Amino acid sequence: QHIPYSSQRYSxxxxxxxxxxxxxLMNARRSVRFISEEAVxxxxxxxxxxxxGTAPSGAHTEPWTFxxxxxxxxxxxxxxxIEEEEEVNYKKRxxxxxxxxxxxxxxxxxxxxLDTAPYLILVFKQIYGILPTGKKTxxxxxxxxxxxxxxxxxxxxxxxxxxxxxTPLNCGPRVRVLLGRPENEKLLLxxxxxxxxxxxxxxxxxxxxxxxxxxxx
Amino acid sequence: QHIPYSSQRYSxxxxxxxxxxxxxLMNARRSVRFISEEAVxxxxxxxxxxxxGTAPSGAHTEPWTFxxxxxxxxxxxxxxxIEEEEEVNYKKRxxxxxxxxxxxxxxxxxxxxLDTAPYLILVFKQIYGILPTGKKTxxxxxxxxxxxxxxxxxxxxxxxxxxxxxTPLNCGPRVRVLLGRPENEKLLLxxxxxxxxxxxxxxxxxxxxxxxxxxxx
Ligand SMILES: Cc1cc2nc3c(=O)[nH]c(=O)nc-3n(C[C@H](O)[C@H](O)[C@H](O)COP(=O)(O)O)c2cc1C
Ligand SMILES: Cc1cc2nc3c(=O)[nH]c(=O)nc-3n(C[C@H](O)[C@H](O)[C@H](O)COP(=O)(O)O)c2cc1C
Numbered sequence: 001q002h003i004p005y006s007s008q009r010y011s012x013x014x015x016x017x018x019x020x021x022x023x024x025l026m027n028a029r030r031s032v033r034f035i036s037e038e039a040v041x042x043x044x045x046x047x048x049x050x051x052x053g054t055a056p057s058g059a060h061t062e063p064w065t066f067x068x069x070x071x072x073x074x075x076x077x078x079x080x081x082i083e084e085e086e087e088v089n090y091k092k093r094x095x096x097x098x099x100x101x102x103x104x105x106x107x108x109x110x111x112x113x114l115d116t117a118p119y120l121i122l123v124f125k126q127i128y129g130i131l132p133t134g135k136k137t138x139x140x141x142x143x144x145x146x147x148x149x150x151x152x153x154x155x156x157x158x159x160x161x162x163x164x165x166x167t168p169l170n171c172g173p174r175v176r177v178l179l180g181r182p183e184n185e186k187l188l189l190x191x192x193x194x195x196x197x198x199x200x201x202x203x204x205x206x207x208x209x210x211x212x213x214x215x216x217x
Numbered sequence: 218q219h220i221p222y223s224s225q226r227y228s229x230x231x232x233x234x235x236x237x238x239x240x241x242l243m244n245a246r247r248s249v250r251f252i253s254e255e256a257v258x259x260x261x262x263x264x265x266x267x268x269x270g271t272a273p274s275g276a277h278t279e280p281w282t283f284x285x286x287x288x289x290x291x292x293x294x295x296x297x298x299i300e301e302e303e304e305v306n307y308k309k310r311x312x313x314x315x316x317x318x319x320x321x322x323x324x325x326x327x328x329x330x331l332d333t334a335p336y337l338i339l340v341f342k343q344i345y346g347i348l349p350t351g352k353k354t355x356x357x358x359x360x361x362x363x364x365x366x367x368x369x370x371x372x373x374x375x376x377x378x379x380x381x382x383x384t385p386l387n388c389g390p391r392v393r394v395l396l397g398r399p400e401n402e403k404l405l406l407x408x409x410x411x412x413x414x415x416x417x418x419x420x421x422x423x424x425x426x427x428x429x430x431x432x433x434x
Contacts, residue, residue, distance in 0.1 A: 002418035010377045012258050019264035019376045026271045041229050047236035049431045054243040056382045059318045062425050069434045101276045143363045150367015159236045160227045165273045201219035208279050214266045217286045
């Protein structure tokens with residue numbers, strides 16, 4: 001059945017102020033590839049995953065599993081899988097153009113942050129659900145899970161934590177088996193989470209201005 | 218070149234407080250299919266699109282175009298295209314199972330919110346970029362644009378506005394032509410935006426608890 005819905009209502013001035021303040025907060029986000037070993041309260045991570053779980057999803061399927069890895073040994077095994085595959089990606093699979101498009105980021109197949117970050121969040125999309133009566137279709141699962149990650153990134157930024165959104169090419173099956181996840185789950189993103197390292201740097205680039213991303217009709 | 222990066226640092230208590238507060242805010246979000254005709258300041262919408270544009274993207278390609286439709290005539294033309302296609306979707310293309318999975322939502326091919334919402338935001342993914350020197354590959358464009366929509370939804374909720382995330386099946390090409398968007402852009406999502414209507418209702422369902430979406434290692 002359906003229930004009444006009303007949302008928090010702000011004055012127009014307050015809406016403008018809140019919108020601009022949230023923009024400032026989000027615009028300070030960067031992908032950080034140098035993450036400090038410092039501990040981060042687990043309660044914050046739990047809250048952030050809960051927040052990701054508020055995302056909309058096609059037909060309310062909630063097709064996401066967030067595996068939070070804190071165990072150093074498992075983090076290191078993940079690092080080994082990813083560095084092995086990424087070396088092949090960079091040297092063979094990605095091709096010259098892709099590797100050159102990434103030059104500015106100075107990304108590399110050596111990824112110390114996979115050991116140093118206090119948490120690795122591995123985001124799996126459930127390509128179908130499993131019910132006692134059989135398979136449950138998960139409409140638009142990749143879009144839903146990616147939207148949920150957008151909300152997760154906003155929550156991290158709001159808490160003063162950093163990550164780098166990564167898509168470990170060709171690592172999904174081995175990581176899935178390592179973590180004992182079922183076959184209906186596919187690795188979509190890997191997010192190392194923590195405070196930035198003291199000497200963290202980021203590529204010095206700009207974002208497109210509003211008139212390059214918005215069209216008004 | 219690279220530049221130093223540091224993030225806003227909060228005390229542990231402050232992080233926990235901020236994380237929980239943001240969870241409360243996001244958890245109050247619902248997909249609302251009854252949208253008021255009341256005007257919403259354009260400045261808020263601009264700020265929200267700017268916020269969406271802070272999202273990460275594969276190789277910093279920023280592969281998104283947000284078309285904000287405020288013109289009543291164009292909104293109505295979009296409604297006509299969508300209702301025509303959605304009627305066929307519900308009656309033929311989606312199949313009995315899909316239609317039955319949507320029963321709880323009481324969604325329908327008649328969508329008055331496409332006229333009443335003061336804004337329609339049509340989110341296009343650029344499947345490749347166009348440079349003077351040729352095509353530019355947009356790695357992971359659908360994931361990037363979906364992440365950016367997650368941040369957009371967070372920004373709407375933060376401002377006290379509502380939407381329903383929709384994927385108008387089979388409407389992309391006609392809507393693209395109506396809006397005069399180029400061939401490298403594909404419609405990904407349509408978001409009607411405004412205040413909820415006075416008598417808005419939502420399906421009464423729950424979200425999965427933390428232990429059904431998070432696995433700890
Ligand atoms: C990728 C995606 C596609 C969706 N497509 C539609 C749609 O076409 N029509 C619709 O009414 N709702 C659509 N929804 C909204 C979902 O039905 C809604 O998010 C879900 O029922 C959960 O409800 P909530 O958003 O209120 O938490 C979509 C959501 C997502 C994430
Ligand atoms: C879908 C997606 C995949 C990405 N994959 C990687 C990756 O595998 N490795 C990496 O270092 N960065 C990756 N990134 C991060 C982007 O390079 C980064 O978001 C972009 O350069 C913009 O920088 P910013 O996030 O600091 O604004 C990815 C981002 C997205 C959205």
